[in-house]
Amino acid sequence: MDLDTLLSFSWHAMGPEFIILxxxxxxxxxxxxxxxxxxxxxxxxxxxxxxxxxxxxxLTLIGDTPFAILYDTFRLDSFAIAFKLVLLVAxxxxxxxxxSYEPKEKLTEFRGEFFYLFLVALLGAMIMSSSGDLITLFVGLELMTLSSYILVGIRKxxxxxxxxxMKYVINGGIATAITLFGMSYLYGVAGTTNLLEMAERLQELTNTQHLFLLALAFLMILVGLSFKIAAAPFHMWTPDVYxxxxxxxxxxxSIISKAAGFILIIRMFITVFYHIPDVSNNSSLLMALQSFLAVLAAVTMIWGNIVALRQTKIKRMLAYSSVAHAGYLLVAVTAFSAFMVETIWFxxxxxxFMTIAVFSLLQLMNIEEVKQLSGLSKRAPLLAVALALTMLGLAGIPGTSGxxxxxxxxxxALSTExxxxxxxxxxxxxTVISYIYYFKLIIYAFFREANRTFQMSGKKMNGVIISICVLMTVLLGVFPQLAYDFLHQNFLSFYDFLQ
Amino acid sequence: MGFPFILTIIVFAPLLGVLLLTLVAKTKEKLIKTVAILSTLPSLFLSIYLIISSKMGVELVSYSGKLSWMQFGNPEVFGKLYSIDYELGVDGFSLILLLLTALLSTLAAFASFQIKAGWKGYYMLFLLLEVGMLGVFAAENLILFFIFFEVTLVATFFLIGKWGLYEKERTAFSLLIYNGMGSAILLVVIMVLFAKTGTANIDALMSILSADDGTVFSSKVKTGLLIALFIAFGIKLPIWPFHSWMVKVHSEAPAAIVMLHAGVLLKIGAYGLIHFGLGFFPKQFESLTLWLAILGVINLLYGAFLALSQQELRKILAYSSISHMGIVLIGLAALNEAGIQGAMFQVVSHGLIAALFFYLIGIFYERYQSTSMADLNGLAKTMPIASGFLLVAGLASLGLPGMSGFVAEFLAFLGLFQEWPVIAVIACLGIILTAVYILRAVLGITFGQQEKAKMVRDMTAFEIWPAIILLLCIVGIGVYPDILSSTLKSIIIGLGG
Structure with a gap:
């Protein structure tokens, strides 16, 4: 590749990535x-x-017609932009x-690392949402995963x-291996790593034996990505790591990594598997394999919510709650309704916003056990209200974006055939089961008297973050059309990543 | 300003109070109470205005307002669009319930003066609860209905959990889980209807479903949906065997909240059964009336028998509520004009009577720190006025002619005798039992012998007037039932009664 070809690409498509890099x-x-x-x-x-x-x-890139650079490995379409916005805001x-994070033993030496590792992990997630090729998808995935291994262990x-x-590295390594193995089947059958090209070639598949290989590839990739999005039964790492x-x-x-997992699932599964005809030739392979997704979603929702009931530590409870939310999102993927991408984006x-609010609250209050929340409403009524609104949001009570x-x-799920x-x-x-554990926090914060006082460790910054996030949770709950209008006006043809 | 926004103002006026209260310091007890009561008034006056102007011949439709709210799906890419609008509107029945809600809210705000601490939080939640209750009856859209329904649930959860009596936390939790299940089932029904027909507007759904000959929903699915609705609203009403949470709430919640709970919140169950169950699936409803009649009789007798053996006034009234809701069920089971009218009358009448009872209970509790019959004995000597009100409330509750309870029971039984005479005969036992347990409780309290007389204040002039207002309404409906029936008539004909 000479310099002229290199310069001929419209590099501005990768502008945000370059800034981060x-x-x-x-x-x-x-x-x-x-x-x-x-x-x-x-x-x-x-x-x-x-x-x-x-x-x-x-934001300046919104409205451009979708285009690809670097030989179709990096695509800039409305799907990519919309999801990158979520990733960047998060x-x-x-x-x-x-x-504002200040652990007991101080982070002085590694504080710098902390920030650029976050940026690199984010870069990986952004590349994933823009990639049109198995190679870039995988590189993005690894970039994100490897950085997050270090981030998890940064308190040395x-x-x-x-x-x-350690747990995260081992589990994540296995997951990556399985994903890559599944991708290798795809490459083997199609002979290309480009997703769109792959979709085209696979459509003309006639040998039914190949279909089974593709189904196997589908399952492998699904299992591998289930680790990323923390879907049961591949969620075992979640509580400990969280x-x-x-x-x-x-x-x-719980936000970026999960979102990236879903971005990958949507991009890859819809682009590649939706167009492959089924054995019976009257529907697509994705539809034929829908039942696997459905089982995964159901198991994830049930497992996450039921195990969350028994948790006494807030972070572990939130870990299982995040498993449960992965299950809800998988329902949207399974249903494959006409507005699936909007649904997942919203x-x-x-x-x-809900998750950031709750983690910010945890950081501010510096507590671990649910019990320690006792007496919060007396001590810090505003924090208690913020906590209540966040919990109501996570529980999916009307008036909140949840x-x-x-x-x-x-x-x-109900409008499709x-x-x-x-x-x-x-x-x-x-969802009703989840009321029990989300409201348990509210009960402690509001109804129980404090048996001992806790030390607030946070700074003003946390207060600002919490207020913004709680405000957004309520705002999107009362005026959801704000978000949907933004989506519809700017990303009219959301499915342009299929062309 | 035309008519369309009047309902919005009625529903959200208390929210203004919530906003004002955020500005008030939490130690200024008097100011908080004044603001709270003042902010319940606009809804009350405006709903009275609505009733009067509808009597003068203004069409109720002209109050309906509609704004586009949210849309799922992109209209420009896919043809089909699921849009949920913000639409409020009333018919005769919901207008009366709206007035009942506004009235009881104002009175309960007075009754809440006995709350000892945390007034600010209490009244903010109280006003939120009022918004929810008003919204439920004014919603013209199933999703909107559901949202308001959940708002009432969350608000009561906090009100009971924080300001309730001894077992407040467990009560709040059991309220949350039972009603959470109920709303989950309700949401399933709502969303199935919405997803399959593409609209959540109540009137539109009624016309789609009545014109449907099995193309949208087969009759089996319809029966299934109706049974789901029965369970969802049955938990709220409550229908036996889903009643245990409600007994707890009656005995553990602060009295002012029980006024609203027994007076309005339970009625949402009845409202839903009539409005959606009967309104959406009239044919399937007809095929289930026998079961409904049997459940109604079980409710009636079960509640009455258990009320007979209680020593705690709150529990007696809780089981009495279950028993009285049985009358709503048998009225509906009759499915004729008299029956449905009886059910609707019972909804309003029991709302007023229960509110009066619990208003008095709040007063007793403040003075005696107890509501068990043994502690209240000999009330006629210590608190003659209060015991007089208790006696009258008891008489209204057992259905004395000239009171609202009589009209309701008479109509419901009249309807039931026309359709299921045998069941009606069994149900008549309930009337006798009601008389027995009410008289046992009321007479025991009023004229019983008290061992150690406790000196307490009688009701003050300030405390009397809410009871008088309630009593006037009860007697008013009893003597001149046409006040209600003229407003209800149109909707009963619409429901095919």
Whole structure:
């Protein structure tokens, strides 16, 4: 490849990625050369600034006709832009959490690393949402995963953090291997790594033996990605890792990592498998394999919600709650309704604000056990109200964005043919079960008297983050059309990634 | 400003109070109480205005308002669009319930003066509860109905969990889980209807479903949906065997909240059964009336028998509520004009009577710190006025002619005798039992011998007037039932009664 070809690509499509990459590089150099006395939190602010810049850049890209660069490996379509927005906003909040994160033993030495590793992980997720090729998909996935291994273990003198990093590496490694193995079948049958080309070639498949290979590939990739999105029964790492990891990293895992997993699932499964005809030739392979997705969704919802009931530590409870939410999102994927992508986008956005709010609350209050919430409403009534609203949102009570998101998923499951009655029923039944553990937090915060006082450790920043997130949760719950209008006006043809 | 926004103002006026209360310091007890009561008034006056103007011949349709709210699916890419509008509207029945809600809210806000601490939070939640209750009756859209329904649930959860009596937490939890299940089932029905017909508007659904000859839903599915609705609203009403949460709420919640709970919230169950069960699936409803009649009789007798053996006034009234809701069921089971009218009358009448009872209970509890019959004995001597009101409330509750309870029971039984005479004869036992347990409780309390007389204040002039208002309504409906029936007539004909 000579310089002329290199320059002929419209590189501005990758603008946001370049901003993030450049800042990450700059930060790592600054961290190396700046004197110790320089407080590393300024590096954090720099990374937040880079995210704002990337968001602004991304917004200018809205409205372009979708195009691809680098031989169709990097695609800029409305799907990519819409989901990158979610990723960037989430990353912005996570970084703000990271700036005000202050563990007992202090992070001084590694604080700089903290920020640029976040940026690199984010870069991986962004590449995933834009990639049109198995190679870029996988590179993005690995970039994100490898950085998050280090992030989980960044408290080097903290035993649980080390343990969870170890668990995460092993589980994640296995998952990646399985995903890659599944992808290798796809490549083997299609002879190309480009997703669109692959879809075309596979459509002309006549040998039914190959279909079984493809189904196998589908299942392998699904299993591998189930680790990423924390779907049962591949969620075993979640509670331990969530508990051990520093709070900003936990927030990262439960939002960005999960969102990236869903982005990959949608991009790959819909592009490739939707167009492959079934054995019986009257529907697509994706439809024929729908029942696997349905079982995964059902098991995830039931398992996550029921095990969450028994948890006494807030972070573990949130881990299982995040498993349950992965189940709800999988219902949307399974149902495959006409508005599936909108549904998932909205749900992820709603989930982002609720999750950031709750982790920010945890960081501010510096508590681990549910019991420690006792007497919160007396001590800090505003925090208690914020906690209550967040919990109501996660439980899907009307008036919050969680309700609208669930309503949308529910409608999707019921409005398609064949109708997923059973899945919808499980969704609603497990939602009621989830009331028990979400309201348990509210009960402790409001109805129980404090037996001892707890030390607030957080800073003003956490208060600001919490207010923004709670406000968004309520706003999107009362005026959901704000989000949907934004989506419909800017990303009219949401499915342009299929062309 | 035309008519369309008047319902919005009625429903959301209390929210203004919530906003005002956020600005008030939480130690300023008097100011908080004043603001709270003032902010229940606009809804009350406006709904009275609505009733009067509808009597003057203004069409109820002209109050309906509609705004587009949210849409699922992209209209420009896919032809089909699921849109949920914000639409409010009333018919005769819901208008009366709207007025009942507004009235009881104002009175309950007065009764809440006995709350000892945390007024600010209490009244904010109280007003939120009022928004929810008003919204339920004004919603013209199933999703909107559901949202308001859940708002009432969350608000009562907090009100009971924080300000309830001894077992407040367990009560709040059991309320949450039972009603959570009920709303989950309700949501399933709502969403199936919405997903398959493409609209959640109640009137539109009624016309689609009545014109449907099995193409949208087979009759089996319809029966299934109706049974699901029965369970969902049966938990709320409550229908035996889903009643245990409601007994707990009656005995553990603060009295003012029980006024609203027994007076309005339970009625949402009846409203839903009549409005949606009967309104959407009239044919299937007809095929289930026998079961409904049997359940109604079970409710009636079960509640009455258990009320007979209770020593705690709150529990007696709780089981009495179950028993009285049985009358709503048998009225509906009759499915003729008299029966349905009886059911609707019973909804309103029991709302008023239960509210009066629990208003008095709040007063007793403040003075005696107990509501068990043994502690209240000999009330006629210590609190003659209060015991007089208790006696009258008891008489209204057992259906004394001239009171609203009589009209309701008479109509419901009249309807039932026309359709299922045998069941009606068994159900008549319930009337006798009601008289027995009410008289046992009321007479025992009023004229019983008290061992150690406790000196307490009688009702003050300030406390008397809410009871008088309630009593006037009860007697008013009893003496001149046409006040209600003229407003209800149109809807009963519409429901095929």
């Amino acid at each position: 450049g800042t990450a590089t700059l930060l790592s150099l600054l961290d190396l050369f700046l004197p110790r006395s320089f407080h590393r939190k300024w590096l954090g602010w720099l990374s937040v600034a880079s995210i704002v810049a990337a968001i602004v850049f991304l 990353a912005g909040f996570v970084l703000l959490l990271a700036i 003198k903290h035993l649980p953090s080390n343990e969870s990093a 508990e051990g990891a520093p709070i900003p990293v936990t927030a990262f895992l 749900y992820l956005t709603a989930y982002l 309700f609208i998101g669930k309503l949308n998923i529910f409608l999707g 064949p109708t997923h009655y059973l899945l919808a029923a499980i969704l609603i039944a497990t």
